[in-house]
Amino acid sequence: MKETETAPEPRGLTRSKALDDHAPDDRRALDSAVVITHEDIDRAHDRERVSETRARRGLRPRLRLFWLLIGPGMLVMLGENDGPSMVSYAATGARFGIGFFIPFIALTFLMACVVQEMTVRLGAATHRGHAELIFDRFGPFWGWFSMVDLMVGNFLTLVTEFIAIRAGLGFFGVRPAVAVLGALLVLSVALMTHRYWTWERIILGAAMFNLAFVPVALMTHPHWPAVGRAMVTWKPLPGGLTQETVLILLAVIGATVTPWMLFFQQSAIADKGLTTRDIRMGRADTMLGAALATVAALATMLATAPLFTHHMSAANFEAAEFAQALQPFVGRWGAALFAFGIFEAGMVAAITISTSSAYAFGEVARRPHSLNLPFKQGRAFYLVLLIEAAAAAGLVLIPGIPLVYIVLLVNVIAVLAMPPALLFLYMLVNDREIMGALVSPTWANVLALAVVVILIGAGLLFGISVIAPNALALVGGR
Amino acid sequence: MEKPFESAIGPDAEVSREEFTSVMTALEPDQIVSTKDHQHCPRRRLTRTEMIVFWALRIYLVFMVGVVVYQIWTGVR
Numbered sequence: 087m088k089e090t091e092t093a094p095e096p097r098g099l100t101r102s103k104a105l106d107d108h109a110p111d112d113r114r115a116l117d118s119a120v121v122i123t124h125e126d127i128d129r130a131h132d133r134e135r136v137s138e139t140r141a142r143r144g145l146r147p148r149l150r151l152f153w154l155l156i157g158p159g160m161l162v163m164l165g166e167n168d169g170p171s172m173v174s175y176a177a178t179g180a181r182f183g184i185g186f187f188i189p190f191i192a193l194t195f196l197m198a199c200v201v202q203e204m205t206v207r208l209g210a211a212t213h214r215g216h217a218e219l220i221f222d223r224f225g226p227f228w229g230w231f232s233m234v235d236l237m238v239g240n241f242l243t244l245v246t247e248f249i250a251i252r253a254g255l256g257f258f259g260v261r262p263a264v265a266v267l268g269a270l271l272v273l274s275v276a277l278m279t280h281r282y283w284t285w286e287r288i289i290l291g292a293a294m295f296n297l298a299f300v301p302v303a304l305m306t307h308p309h310w311p312a313v314g315r316a317m318v319t320w321k322p323l324p325g326g327l328t329q330e331t332v333l334i335l336l337a338v339i340g341a342t343v344t345p346w347m348l349f350f351q352q353s354a355i356a357d358k359g360l361t362t363r364d365i366r367m368g369r370a371d372t373m374l375g376a377a378l379a380t381v382a383a384l385a386t387m388l389a390t391a392p393l394f395t396h397h398m399s400a401a402n403f404e405a406a407e408f409a410q411a412l413q414p415f416v417g418r419w420g421a422a423l424f425a426f427g428i429f430e431a432g433m434v435a436a437i438t439i440s441t442s443s444a445y446a447f448g449e450v451a452r453r454p455h456s457l458n459l460p461f462k463q464g465r466a467f468y469l470v471l472l473i474e475a476a477a478a479a480g481l482v483l484i485p486g487i488p489l490v491y492i493v494l495l496v497n498v499i500a501v502l503a504m505p506p507a508l509l510f511l512y513m514l515v516n517d518r519e520i521m522g523a524l525v526s527p528t529w530a531n532v533l534a535l536a537v538v539v540i541l542i543g544a545g546l547l548f549g550i551s552v553i554a555p556n557a558l559a560l561v562g563g564r
Numbered sequence: 565m566e567k568p569f570e571s572a573i574g575p576d577a578e579v580s581r582e583e584f585t586s587v588m589t590a591l592e593p594d595q596i597v598s599t600k601d602h603q604h605c606p607r608r609r610l611t612r613t614e615m616i617v618f619w620a621l622r623i624y625l626v627f628m629v630g631v632v633v634y635q636i637w638t639g640v641r
Contacts (some may be wrong), residue, residue: 121598122579122587130590137590213595214603222605228618235625361592495632502628506621513614513622545628552635
């Protein structure tokens with residue numbers, strides 16, 4: 087990357103005494119720029135383990151290397167299986183059955199893979215977060231624009247995560263204030279590790295509980311031949327294109343492809359210290375995350391499919407009625423598992439989404455931004471994270487707030503905000519000056535542009551369904 | 565001039581030789597925080613077409629947010 091300017095020496099940094107022991111030439115070169123920080127030391131420890139493991143041969147070292155390098159992709163994919171997403175899947179299964187949506191959900195996760203793979207390359211090649219690159223490459227005007235998009239979208243999504251936490255724990259009789267404050271406490275405790283690696287492993291462990299929906303789906307005894315047929319035949323949208331089905335379509339797309347995912351994964355890759363040698367593992371991490379998230383999403387839909395005839399919708403979400411309605415089909419334990427899954431989805435997403443906001447703020451405001459920082463040194467980073475989460479949590483507790491509308495529309499807003507965010511990503515990942523030989527190949531560009539066209543098309547369809555519902559007939563609806 | 569990073573480690577802290585060596589060998593040069601602070605990606609000049617696409621998508625977003633607000637308003641009513 088080109089050097090464009092020399093900033094004054096960062097205040098309060100300590101130059102290593104080891105510099106004094108270097109040869110004069112080396113020392114002059116190092117002296118001019120290198121200042122070691124706490125963040126560098128932690129990241130170097132992680133990278134040493136990766137280098138040592140990579141140097142060894144055999145299956146076990148390969149598996150260990152994968153273990154060391156997975157994280158951002160899994161977290162972003164399982165994190166996106168969040169409160170509103172699981173509600174969208176549940177509402178979809180309950181309202182429309184499985185015929186159209188099983189293959190559709192699989193397709194949306196393929197779209198997410200296409201998009202997130204670009205952030206893996208971008209993060210590993212530049213070692214910088216997404217917001218920082220937009221700010222540097224396109225200037226402060228577009229940098230702040232994308233930052234505001236992200237912050238607004240993240241805040242609204244965070245509100246829905248706390249709604250999910252409240253609803254999930256509400257099933258167990260936990261009072262809303264206790265549930266929300268408890269979640270804030272968990273979020274704060276996870277940050278106290280002040281170590282990216284530890285934080286990542288804790289959240290990764292928690293994210294695995296997203297698969298709690300799988301046993302619930304199995305308890306409903308799905309008709310597997312019908313599931314298989316749905317996968318290969320892709321039945322038409324039940325009821326055709328209507329205002330309601332368009333909203334559900336957008337909610338399902340927004341459940342898998344959203345702007346915070348771009349910002350989070352790229353920043354996490356930079357914070358973890360991945361390099362161009364790790365891109366293959368980074369891709370595998372993303373694919374594995376997408377596969378697990380697809381399984382959890384499909385399981386949620388299958389679990390609620392028995393409610394198909396009961397006309398449940400997201401409107402029933404606030405009191406965790408999905409779990410209650412499922413009880414006759416899956417028993418008390420199954421319903422409890424479902425409610426726990428909703429809580430977990432909200433909890434993990436609240437942590438990853440607020441972290442993506444904090445990363446972006448730090449990158450744009452040029453403040454230290456790493457989970458390796460002690461609180462005192464990363465005060466702005468941690469405060470943005472905690473304040474955003476606390477504000478969202480507080481909003482959920484205000485009586486009379488139309489929570490159902492927020493849940494429904496958050497995924498829709500995510501889809502609408504995605505094309506501008508994707509344009510920045512597309513341009514950055516094709517920028518030879520920062521990517522060198524790692525620019526996107528033609529096939530990747532074709533896929534990325536196809537995703538943009540699908541998202542804009544879905545957004546316009548939503549616009550038509552709201553402004554002129556009768557015009558849906560022109561595109562095959564009614 | 566870009567604003568530099570603020571304090572990342574206490575002024576009285578010291579870095580041992582082992583830590584310094586570890587950082588210099590394990591990290592790529594532009595992974596080191598202070599190096600990142602000194603080096604920024606140069607700003608690129610947007611072409612007219614790129615500007616048009618940027619603004620078109622911005623207008624699209626603002627318009628669609630208006631549609632969402634309208635839907636909330638009609639829904640609440």
